[in-house]
Amino acid sequence: MAPIKEVARSEEQALSLNYIRTILQRLEDTILFQLIERGQNAHNAVMYEPGAIPALKEKEGWERSWVEWFLKETESSHSKLRRWQAPDEYPFTDVKLLPAPILPPIEYPKVLYEPAIVNVNDKIYSHYKDHLVPALTKRFGQDSDDGEYGSAAVRDVDALAALSKRIHFGMFVSESKFRSDTPTFVDAIQKRDTKKLEALITKPEVEAALLVRLEGKAKVYGQDLNSSIPEKDLKIDPDVAVQLYRDFVIPLTKVVEVDYLLKRLDGLTDEHIQALKSGQVSK
Amino acid sequence: MAPIKEVARSEEQALSLNYIRTILQRLEDTILFQLIERGQNAHNAVMYEPGAIPALKEKEGWERSWVEWFLKETESSHSKLRRWQAPDEYPFTDVKLLPAPILPPIEYPKVLYEPAIVNVNDKIYSHYKDHLVPALTKRFGQDSDDGEYGSAAVRDVDALAALSKRIHFGMFVSESKFRSDTPTFVDAIQKRDTKKLEALITKPEVEAALLVRLEGKAKVYGQDLNSSIPEKDLKIDPDVAVQLYRDFVIPLTKVVEVDYLLKRLDGLTDEHIQALKSGQVSK
Numbered sequence: 116m117a118p119i120k121e122v123a124r125s126e127e128q129a130l131s132l133n134y135i136r137t138i139l140q141r142l143e144d145t146i147l148f149q150l151i152e153r154g155q156n157a158h159n160a161v162m163y164e165p166g167a168i169p170a171l172k173e174k175e176g177w178e179r180s181w182v183e184w185f186l187k188e189t190e191s192s193h194s195k196l197r198r199w200q201a202p203d204e205y206p207f208t209d210v211k212l213l214p215a216p217i218l219p220p221i222e223y224p225k226v227l228y229e230p231a232i233v234n235v236n237d238k239i240y241s242h243y244k245d246h247l248v249p250a251l252t253k254r255f256g257q258d259s260d261d262g263e264y265g266s267a268a269v270r271d272v273d274a275l276a277a278l279s280k281r282i283h284f285g286m287f288v289s290e291s292k293f294r295s296d297t298p299t300f301v302d303a304i305q306k307r308d309t310k311k312l313e314a315l316i317t318k319p320e321v322e323a324a325l326l327v328r329l330e331g332k333a334k335v336y337g338q339d340l341n342s343s344i345p346e347k348d349l350k351i352d353p354d355v356a357v358q359l360y361r362d363f364v365i366p367l368t369k370v371v372e373v374d375y376l377l378k379r380l381d382g383l384t385d386e387h388i389q390a391l392k393s394g395q396v397s398k
Numbered sequence: 399m400a401p402i403k404e405v406a407r408s409e410e411q412a413l414s415l416n417y418i419r420t421i422l423q424r425l426e427d428t429i430l431f432q433l434i435e436r437g438q439n440a441h442n443a444v445m446y447e448p449g450a451i452p453a454l455k456e457k458e459g460w461e462r463s464w465v466e467w468f469l470k471e472t473e474s475s476h477s478k479l480r481r482w483q484a485p486d487e488y489p490f491t492d493v494k495l496l497p498a499p500i501l502p503p504i505e506y507p508k509v510l511y512e513p514a515i516v517n518v519n520d521k522i523y524s525h526y527k528d529h530l531v532p533a534l535t536k537r538f539g540q541d542s543d544d545g546e547y548g549s550a551a552v553r554d555v556d557a558l559a560a561l562s563k564r565i566h567f568g569m570f571v572s573e574s575k576f577r578s579d580t581p582t583f584v585d586a587i588q589k590r591d592t593k594k595l596e597a598l599i600t601k602p603e604v605e606a607a608l609l610v611r612l613e614g615k616a617k618v619y620g621q622d623l624n625s626s627i628p629e630k631d632l633k634i635d636p637d638v639a640v641q642l643y644r645d646f647v648i649p650l651t652k653v654v655e656v657d658y659l660l661k662r663l664d665g666l667t668d669e670h671i672q673a674l675k676s677g678q679v680s681k
Contacts, residue, residue: 140624141438148431155424174500188478192471198548217457265481273556332623340615341423 126224129202130291135284142281143329147336149274150359151350154251156267157259163244182244185268186275187212202227205283207236207275227286228398231378233371239278242363243271250355278364285368289375292316294397301392304380309373316372322365330357409507412485413574418567425564426612430619432557433642434634437534439550440542446527465527468551469558470495485510488566490519490558510569511681514661516654522561525646526554533638561647568651572658575599577680584675587663595656605648613640 128134161167162181171177177184187208190199197216198204202223206213248271252259261267292315293300303311333353334346342348380388390396411417444450445464454460460467470491473482480499481487485506489496531554535542544550575598576583586594616636617629625631663671673679 137624144623145435148435152428152431168501170501185475185479188475189472192468192475193548193552195471196468196548196551201548204548218451218453265476265479265484265487268479269476269556273552328623335621335623335628336619338618340427340611340618341420345618 126226129224129226130287130294132288132291135287135291139281139284140328142277142284143325143332144336146274146277146281147329147332147351147356149270149277150247150251150356151337153248153267153270153274154351156252156263156270157255157261158249158252158257159260159262159264159267160258161260162264162268162271163248181264182268182271183207183240186272189272197221203280203284203287204276205234205236205279207240207279227290227375228379230381231375232286233283233374233378235282235367235371236275236279238367239275239282242367243275243278246363247355247359250358251351253352282364282368282371285372286375288316288368289372289379293376293379297391297397298394300376301380301388304376305388305392307377309377312373312376313369316376317369325365326357326361329360333357409509412507412509413570413577415571415574418570418574422564422567423611425560425567426608426615427619429557429560429564430612430615430634430639432553432560433530433534433639434620436531436550436553436557437634439535439546439553440538440544441532441535441540442543442545442547442550443541444543445547445551445554446531464547465551465554466490466523469555472555480504486563486567486570487559488517488519488562490523490562510573510658511662513664514658515569516566516657516661518565518650518654519558519562521650522558522565525650526558526561529646530638530642533641534634536635565647565651565654568655569658572599572655572662576659576662580674580680581677583659584663584671587659588671588675590660592656592660595659596652599655599659600652608648609640609644612643616640 164181165179165183166172168181168184171181171184175184177187186206190206190208191213193199194206194213194215195217197218197220199206199210199213200216200220200223249257255261296315300312300315303315330353333351333356334349337349337351337353338345339348339350380391383391387396391398447464448462448466449455451464451467454464454467458467460470469489473489473491474496476482477489477496477498478500480501480503482489482493482496483499483503483506532540538544579598583595583598586598613636616634616639617632620632620634620636621628622631622633663674666674670679674681
């Protein structure tokens with residue numbers, strides 16, 4: 116058996132806008148699949164309530180919610196497998212609570228500028244529990260509870276990971292665009308011109324096409340093919356998927372993109388910044 | 399906040415053939431979703447090779463494969479959440495390696511007859527790695543490796559859990575049918591007449607309808623809606639899904655069903671068996 120082959124994605128590939136688009140479109144499918152699956156369970160509000168499961172506090176000293184505990188447990192296993200060393204994966208759990216990897220580190224190409232990396236998982240978790248889960252499980256009702264906290268939490272963890280990956284991928288978009296038009300970006304960053312930065316990374320026609328595509332995907336993948344009228348009896352409300360992207364995923368990705376850019380020059384020497392500004396170097 | 403509501407599925411509900419059918423059909427969707435997702439990664443044969451990751455042996459004393467290690471890690475977290483106390487969930491990992499639940503036990507209705515419970519996860523794992531994963535990833539090739547062992551293993555664990563749940567659900571079918579025609583079953587069990595038992599639990603027309611439905615689901619859910627010809631550019635080969643059920647899931651479920659029935663009288667007194675045989679009691 117050949118020795119384990121390490122990830123060898125090149126810097127060039129990781130920053131190609133074509134490659135990024137492929138990943139983002141594939142993640143739309145994954146996110147929809149996970150949300151459809153989560154929508155098969157009831158709301159189970161107790162899962163998100165800090166302290167609602169006394170045994171977690173008594174036996175594990177855990178004061179937060181069931182789902183947060185489940186995230187910590189899952190992310191701990193994944194930490195041993197060095198998942199959080201990958202440049203496109205960020206944990207929900209405080210890294211201080213996660214164990215060290217048991218595998219030797221992978222030499223990822225240094226694609227992102229480390230001091231600029233942003234983690235918005237707190238915002239993702241809040242939106243997920245406060246808005247998305249209630250919307251996904253609306254047909255069962257706000258007070259619905261099926262007791263299946265294990266299955267539902269597995270879906271939560273998968274869905275949250277997919278959303279997190281999608282939103283943090285914005286940093287690759289930022290870095291890619293920064294390198295392709297460095298002087299313009301350096302100028303806007305130095306002026307703290309967030310409006311300009313937002314305009315530089317935003318393509319309204321791409322966003323509009325995304326929402327149309329997403330609605331179509333929700334209508335296809337959400338069909339309940341066990342029902343006699345699959346195209347009416349949907350397992351996910353397409354509006355919920357569209358709203359999620361329009362009102363949350365796209366704006367928060369933009370926040371990540373702009374915040375990353377605002378920190379993109381932090382810690383660089385004046386000389387280096389000058390070279391970037393004059394277009395002599397692009398990173 | 400109301401206290402945590404425990405699962406209170408009644409014995410009657412758990413054994414209703416209507417309820418069982420609903421669960422099984424819903425699991426078809428889950429299985430397809432997970433297999434489609436797994437098919438997005440390469441074959442990554444090294445993930446299934448015992449001892450291929452030296453660090454697992456050195457640091458964790460683990461001599462088996464990466465995926466088996468990942469199963470153990472995941473199933474350990476789930477064990478703390480008492481997942482393996484549920485009558486429809488069985489771990490792939492040796493229970494001796496799993497930690498005790500931290501939550502108080504749930505009082506599940508005693509639906510299955512405990513001494514008859516069967517665990518065929520070894521067979522499921524072998525088929526999965528030797529046949530299913532190569533078939534799902536055929537378009538990438540037998541030697542394909544994308545290095546994404548973390549993501550691929552998460553999909554493996556989810557897909558295996560869904561297949562395991564589906565196949566072990568056969569025990570509920572067996573118990574349900576046993577109770578509805580107890581004297582006939584007791585007679586066949588005492589005669590060790592496996593052909594008869596198989597005939598009693600098999601409905602060829604239901605199996606045929608399942609395969610047709612499954613092919614339809616694979617064609618709908620497998621569409622790559624990022625492609626310009628989604629209905630041709632499928633993310634899963636519908637034949638792979640049909641073969642999986644026809645040649646593996648259905649036959650192995652039958653093995654589980656018959657094995658369960660063959661042990662259904664183990665440990666009962668002669669008096670009790672006589673009462674079952676004469677139709678005085680049904681369990």
